[in-house]
Amino acid sequence: MTDALKIALLGHGVVGSQVVRLLDEQADDLAARIGAPLELAGVAVRRPARHADVPAHLLTTDAAELVARDDVDIVVELVGGIEPVRGLLLSALESGKSVVSANKALLADDGATLHDAAARARVDLYYEAAVAGAIPLLRPLRESLAGDRINRVMGIVNGTTNLILSRMDATGAGFDEALAEATALGYAEADPSADVDGYDAAAKAAILAGLAFHTRVGMSDVFREGIGDVTAADMASARAMGCTVKLLAICERRVDDNGVERVAVRAHPAMIPRSHPLASVGDAFNAVFVEAEAAGSLMFYGRGAGGAPTASAVLGDLVAVARNRVSGSRGAGESAYAQLPIQGMGEVTTRYHVALDVNDEPGVLAGAAQAFAEQGVSIQTVRQEGRGDAATLVLVTHGASDASLDVTVQKLAQMPFVRRAASVMRVEGMGGD
Amino acid sequence: MTDALKIALLGHGVVGSQVVRLLDEQADDLAARIGAPLELAGVAVRRPARHADVPAHLLTTDAAELVARDDVDIVVELVGGIEPVRGLLLSALESGKSVVSANKALLADDGATLHDAAARARVDLYYEAAVAGAIPLLRPLRESLAGDRINRVMGIVNGTTNLILSRMDATGAGFDEALAEATALGYAEADPSADVDGYDAAAKAAILAGLAFHTRVGMSDVFREGIGDVTAADMASARAMGCTVKLLAICERRVDDNGVERVAVRAHPAMIPRSHPLASVGDAFNAVFVEAEAAGSLMFYGRGAGGAPTASAVLGDLVAVARNRVSGSRGAGESAYAQLPIQGMGEVTTRYHVALDVNDEPGVLAGAAQAFAEQGVSIQTVRQEGRGDAATLVLVTHGASDASLDVTVQKLAQMPFVRRAASVMRVEGMGGD
Numbered sequence: 064m065t066d067a068l069k070i071a072l073l074g075h076g077v078v079g080s081q082v083v084r085l086l087d088e089q090a091d092d093l094a095a096r097i098g099a100p101l102e103l104a105g106v107a108v109r110r111p112a113r114h115a116d117v118p119a120h121l122l123t124t125d126a127a128e129l130v131a132r133d134d135v136d137i138v139v140e141l142v143g144g145i146e147p148v149r150g151l152l153l154s155a156l157e158s159g160k161s162v163v164s165a166n167k168a169l170l171a172d173d174g175a176t177l178h179d180a181a182a183r184a185r186v187d188l189y190y191e192a193a194v195a196g197a198i199p200l201l202r203p204l205r206e207s208l209a210g211d212r213i214n215r216v217m218g219i220v221n222g223t224t225n226l227i228l229s230r231m232d233a234t235g236a237g238f239d240e241a242l243a244e245a246t247a248l249g250y251a252e253a254d255p256s257a258d259v260d261g262y263d264a265a266a267k268a269a270i271l272a273g274l275a276f277h278t279r280v281g282m283s284d285v286f287r288e289g290i291g292d293v294t295a296a297d298m299a300s301a302r303a304m305g306c307t308v309k310l311l312a313i314c315e316r317r318v319d320d321n322g323v324e325r326v327a328v329r330a331h332p333a334m335i336p337r338s339h340p341l342a343s344v345g346d347a348f349n350a351v352f353v354e355a356e357a358a359g360s361l362m363f364y365g366r367g368a369g370g371a372p373t374a375s376a377v378l379g380d381l382v383a384v385a386r387n388r389v390s391g392s393r394g395a396g397e398s399a400y401a402q403l404p405i406q407g408m409g410e411v412t413t414r415y416h417v418a419l420d421v422n423d424e425p426g427v428l429a430g431a432a433q434a435f436a437e438q439g440v441s442i443q444t445v446r447q448e449g450r451g452d453a454a455t456l457v458l459v460t461h462g463a464s465d466a467s468l469d470v471t472v473q474k475l476a477q478m479p480f481v482r483r484a485a486s487v488m489r490v491e492g493m494g495g496d
Numbered sequence: 497m498t499d500a501l502k503i504a505l506l507g508h509g510v511v512g513s514q515v516v517r518l519l520d521e522q523a524d525d526l527a528a529r530i531g532a533p534l535e536l537a538g539v540a541v542r543r544p545a546r547h548a549d550v551p552a553h554l555l556t557t558d559a560a561e562l563v564a565r566d567d568v569d570i571v572v573e574l575v576g577g578i579e580p581v582r583g584l585l586l587s588a589l590e591s592g593k594s595v596v597s598a599n600k601a602l603l604a605d606d607g608a609t610l611h612d613a614a615a616r617a618r619v620d621l622y623y624e625a626a627v628a629g630a631i632p633l634l635r636p637l638r639e640s641l642a643g644d645r646i647n648r649v650m651g652i653v654n655g656t657t658n659l660i661l662s663r664m665d666a667t668g669a670g671f672d673e674a675l676a677e678a679t680a681l682g683y684a685e686a687d688p689s690a691d692v693d694g695y696d697a698a699a700k701a702a703i704l705a706g707l708a709f710h711t712r713v714g715m716s717d718v719f720r721e722g723i724g725d726v727t728a729a730d731m732a733s734a735r736a737m738g739c740t741v742k743l744l745a746i747c748e749r750r751v752d753d754n755g756v757e758r759v760a761v762r763a764h765p766a767m768i769p770r771s772h773p774l775a776s777v778g779d780a781f782n783a784v785f786v787e788a789e790a791a792g793s794l795m796f797y798g799r800g801a802g803g804a805p806t807a808s809a810v811l812g813d814l815v816a817v818a819r820n821r822v823s824g825s826r827g828a829g830e831s832a833y834a835q836l837p838i839q840g841m842g843e844v845t846t847r848y849h850v851a852l853d854v855n856d857e858p859g860v861l862a863g864a865a866q867a868f869a870e871q872g873v874s875i876q877t878v879r880q881e882g883r884g885d886a887a888t889l890v891l892v893t894h895g896a897s898d899a900s901l902d903v904t905v906q907k908l909a910q911m912p913f914v915r916r917a918a919s920v921m922r923v924e925g926m927g928g929d
Contacts, residue, residue: 081790085643085644085790089643089645092645092710092834093643095710095831095833095834096642096710096831096833191640197788197790197791197792197794198794199632199635199636199639199640199641199794202632202635202636202639202640203632203635203636203640206632206635206812206815206816207624207632207635207636207809207812208632208808208812209529209811209812209815209816210518210522210526210808210810210811210812210813210814210815211518211808211811211812212522212525277525277528277529340797355630355808356804357514357518357630357804357805357807357808357811358630358798358799358804358805358808358809359630359798359799359802359804359805360798360799361630361631361632361796361797361798361799362795362796362797362798363794363795363796363797364773364794364795364796364797365791365792365793365794365795366791366792366793369792371789371790371791371792372790372791372792374790375641375643375644375788375790375791376640376791377643378642378643378644378790379639379640379641379642379643379644380643381643382639382642382643383639383642383828386828387825390825390826391825392820392823392824392825392826393823393825395816395819398528398529400528400529401525401528
């Protein structure tokens, strides 16, 4: 056994307190697995009085001083947000400390700067807990599939929105009602916009795409759409065609007409068939599909959030980073050699579900079909619902580009028989095109 | 870029030829990810004439000489079986070569010797492809969950038997018929006993248990039962209670009445509820559940066999091992510090489904219930099927030890009203006890 490795913990909330508990309860096992004991050097918090369960001599409000201490080997960051964390982690890495972080926003916003600092200092920067909580996902992408060619990653990576959509599906509730329920259950934050508006899922998509495609992907590269506009009517419409609605993070490698490889990364609500394995992922669970050339389809499923599950991922990284320090080595660093260009959302092709409130008169279908045909958008199914004032035309397209679908919908809105384009939603997981 | 890393490939069958193809097709990507190109030093085969697609100068029948070559850095073993592979891999490790293997039989039979040799030479021994083909499973257990406490691993890890049982379930076919079908489809070997008799699943269970519990587990520690005795009647009986039959590998950490932790490892057919996610894993797919204290339940799903999927896992290991050689380090080695004792199957508790052919007369249920009660086995449900000569009593127990169930069944067989103990099968995945 070598000397104890000292850990600076930044943040002591739901996840941090579980990390402290597990460090204590599993101390002997962790030491045996690492070859050295782990020891808390300090815990940086904003209000020490609220953390009476941590020995007082470990608590500090000065995170910068804690990170700068010479005896600290590893910094575990569970604070979240961009500033001041970015500066703290940069100075930790620059002074030769390894970093374990669960901060998806920072990694998606400026992972490149952190990775560069880690590479220069020859230390580790691990962040398994930043995506899909307890589910081992980043390590499999970075290491297990390092000899394969990943074509697609698609998954449910935000538990709060999945809970809301699951409730809307199960009870027929509208978005506001389901959000209120999630808030009451403690699943939604007081300000739910990071989840509901898709920022959280988009940040995770950026991280996943970076690993899958060996390309730096930032938040500005990700197309994002939240679930705030998903209505009870959309959910009913999805049900009518054997689907449900999920907020999906989707990372794809696509070859364009000129044979150029590009990467498309997006996070938005989409209808998926009920028979698709992602459709039955309920409540606060996460699940991610990975399609690789040789491996085929893989699925990873588990708890995407919560104190203990997230702490499990943090501790897995902590053991890996600590083992590396004991053996004087470094794990796999950033791999961004490919630097594939990003495909704009306008060029991304998916299927669409389009519902139009129409006049109940002859020629409506012919007129609508003509509008789609003019933009080269091919229709897979058409269904007319209701009669008279309640007549609705529901169309599902084959794969079409976002841009041509946009133009089609604009043209449709101007047609005399269309009263309103009631809903436009992407459809995923149907296979084929 | 450093000099090329040279690879000795042992075996060039279904998996080996895919490894050669991917090494060639992905050469640039692999070099970029590793920081050095990979180069085939040679391919050892038994009959060179059958491998015309490999450049002749690379082919050799002398595996020992290939492994001994000074310029070889990494040995990839895809031959299978215990001898002569054990000796080849030992001498590779002893001479400082890293080893990537897909050989579950050897790892389960004598992994300890190989791990010791790898540790002494400070080189890597990786074998992700040995269990569940393309599914990243061993690395998550060894690394991602290294900070957690795994309590249970349960999964479908043999595609051939899963195909046979899926066919029996779907068509009502008997075992022999379904086996013949699997053989015709090329899914079952000419000698199917390694799969059908559960040896393959047992070897994988041993490997999984070793990683999950930081304990050396060998083949002799694993309780094993094949699927050859599963009848169409068993399958119908499973269906009648909302279940199907799967061959499961199960690794558990259990605390006995004296508070002593022990490990129970088994591979046998079992009924599981159709609502259980493993029930819908069809054909040649694999899926594994992992239950950890902090992480909760995780599931991993994908292709468990086949040339390309298995080659994906081999190449993932190859990249990891090669990266380590480039950086002069070594990945996580064997972790067997816990050395928990193995629990004998007699003490392992599970639920049981017991079907008895009985005389259709009063007092049968009372008599049978008495036999269970005498052994302390508690009954959850009882169902009587048929009348007259076709009367069958079907009982499902609460959790009971294998030993007390055995005695119960022996006693029942001697009772005057029992014509035959038609079937006894374990029931898993029902939750509770």
